Amino acid sequence: MRRAGCQEVTVNSGKRSSTNPENEPSHSNIKRPKRAEVNFLPNFAQGKDPSSLEQLRQTIVEEVKKTEKNLPLIRKMMETTFPLRRQTIVMSSPPVNELMDLWPALKIESELYAEFQRITNQNLPNTFYAELDRHLPRLMTLFRQKASKTGKTADALAEILKIHDEQEIHDIHTKRTTVLHCLPVYLREDVSGFFRTCTDESEPELQSVAVGLLTVISDHATFESPVHYDPVRITVILESAAMVGLPRLGDAFLVMFGMIYALHLSYPKALTNTFEFIQKILLGLDGGKLSPRLQTLKNDLM
Structure with a gap:
């Protein structure tokens, strides 16, 4: 070939061979899917x-x-x-x-x-939303079950679900936003460096953000809230730079996932399980190899 x-x-x-001993080793820096x-x-x-x-x-x-x-x-x-x-x-x-x-x-x-x-060879928005919406009821049930227990994960989930329940509108976008915020928490991943928040009048600090979502809120919104359902916009951040701004978290998450594939970037280390959930369980791309934590979640979903 x-x-x-x-x-x-x-x-x-x-790569390095008997005729080219100065080249890099054959196993280093392999470029492959x-x-x-x-x-x-x-x-x-x-x-x-x-x-x-x-x-x-x-x-x-x-x-x-x-x-x-x-x-x-x-x-x-x-x-x-x-x-x-x-x-x-x-x-x-x-x-x-x-x-x-x-x-x-x-x-x-x-x-x-x-x-x-x-x-x-896959339609990203159609597949992502069809599978996410199919699993929404079961995911919400799992998150509520976990939130009813004790511990840091349970407390963080309970806080997000409390804000969700207080919303006047409970449409599909509200549920998607809640699930996408709860998912990494449920998988016991650190979201502090990924989900960022700033007001429309302030300058965000993005120097250390390799991959993240910046939620821009109005001045009268509660800054400390872990989830915002009516943001000014949500901006996709890659390598400390703002790429695009979108009105909803689901769309921003989807665009960011597409950019990671398009630009051949690595998943953020702190949220590896969350991104692999989208890739392997929702989109079915290389879904046969799951970490124990994701395999447990998949079994619970099924």
């Missing part, structure tokens, strides 16, 4: 090369700058330039800000979902 020019194989060639990516590093289409695709990339950048964007044209050009984009992301791994300058269309929600589908 290497001789045939398969990119996924040739990307790991040139980590999360069931189907199209991890595709080859260039016949008749296409980096030079021609680079011209298309520059056209995309100019098109995204326009007030009236031609979204079908952007979609077509992003599809064509997908191999060039994956080559840059996988082989060079530049900083997120640099990648977003190169490929600003990934900040468009519909285009980000299209990119996720190119990588995994």
Whole structure:
């Protein structure tokens, strides 16, 4: 396959050998799919090369700058330039800000979902919301059962559920917000560095945030509350930089998850189980390998 020019194989060639003793060890810095990516590093289409695709990339950048964007044209050009984009992301791994300058269309929600589908052959929003909504009643039951007990986890869940119960509106968005806040707490993960809050008038401190969600609230909202159901916006943070702002937590969580796949980023260490729950249980991507904690939750759900 290497001789045939398969990119996924040739990307790991040139390691240390008897003829090249100064190269890096064969087992180090291996570039391979980590999360069931189907199209991890595709080859260039016949008749296409980096030079021609680079011209298309520059056209995309100019098109995204326009007030009236031609979204079908952007979609077509992003599809064509997908191999060039994956080559840059996988082989060079530049900083997120640099990648977003190169490929600003990934900040468009519909285009980000299209990119996720190119990588995994799966419709991210449809699958995520269908599976999350299917499990909402059982998840709420599990969270309430845990909240009725004693301990730090129970107290944290009880506080979130108390605020949930006090809401005047209990629509699907309220339930999704509650479940997404409760899930990492239930899995005994530290959310302090992931869920950030600031007011609309203040400047948030984001220097140490690799991956996170910043909830921007109005000045009259309760700052110390662990969950906010009517925020000004929720901003996706990657490598200490604000990417996009969305009105609801579910949409922001989804965009952030799609960006992690699109940019080949690692999950935040403190919330590994939460992200793997979304990947393996909700989306069914590489779902056969679960940690004991996730396997227990899956058994309880089923």
